[in-house]
């Protein structure tokens with residue numbers, strides 16, 4: 579039976595990141611996507627120009643509407659903006675006993691806009707990380723959460739240990755921001771697993787983190803163990819970046835449906 583997967587995140591008007599990337603990723607994985615919108619951003623490949631946060635009351639109502647009616651097999655959490663937003667989401671996840679929770683601790687957009695109020699960073703770590711099946715910070719986010727500097731794979735492993743101590747069951751530190759190969763490191767409290775891909779030379783990496791975390795959530799919803807869920811998600815994002823789309827004048831999006839379109843003979847249309 580098709581699994582139902584929820585994203586709790588912000589809307590990206592240009593469709594490359596946030597809710598839009600998440601729903602496309604869910605569709606590409608054959609799961610039924612649902613969304614709780616935390617904020618509406620006016621955004622394109624060049625920057626973020628305005629943000630309207632959705633009130634905690636309306637976020638709570640969106641979660642009630644979904645969880646009171648539909649079985650949710652996994653939840654991905656992205657942009658969460660404000661302290662009260664985070665507290666509301668954390669309380670509702672507890673109330674409904676949500677499972678397979680993937681927390682992507684989105685802080686600053688590629689274009690440099692603070693999508694998370696810096697005053698809410700500690701709340702995110704305290705309230706959401708303990709509920710996470712897996713948390714997926716990029717390097718700058720891992721540096722903020724830990725206060726540690728990360729320049730090497732060994733630094734990534736050390737930061738993963740520090741973040742694990744905050745309560746998530748697994749930590750995946752993404753290596754997209756280091757030079758050289760793009761290696762993501764998974765830590766389950768016991769062992770490290772490295773997921774390596776060669777660095778793809780492209781400027782089009784808008785929404786890569788959103789896409790990876792949604793792919794992990796989709797894979798967890800199908801019952802895959804965490805290591806397999808991450809391995810398959812890493813393959814998916816690598817293909818999506820390899821075939822990224824030069825849309826707009828700035829940092830373009832990735833291609834969510836490359837393999838599906840290829841198999842259906844749709845690529846030349």
Ligand SMILES: Nc1ncnc2c1ncn2[C@@H]1O[C@H](COP(=O)(O)OP(=O)(O)OP(=O)(O)O)[C@@H](O)[C@H]1O
Nearest residue numbers: 716752753754755760777778784785786787788790
């Ligand atoms: N140039 C690249 N070549 C290959 N893989 C990449 C590249 N850039 C990012 N990745 C991969 O994409 C995934 C997302 O990593 P990244 O560090 O870019 O996350 P992020 O900064 O949170 O993304 P975003 O903020 O755009 O959502 C990781 O699996 C990473 O290894």
Ligand SMILES: Cc1ncc(COP(=O)(O)O)c(N)n1
Nearest residue numbers: 588589595596687688784785
């Ligand atoms: C609504 C929303 N959520 C997340 C991101 C992060 O993606 P990126 O770092 O590629 O800008 C974004 N830009 N917008």
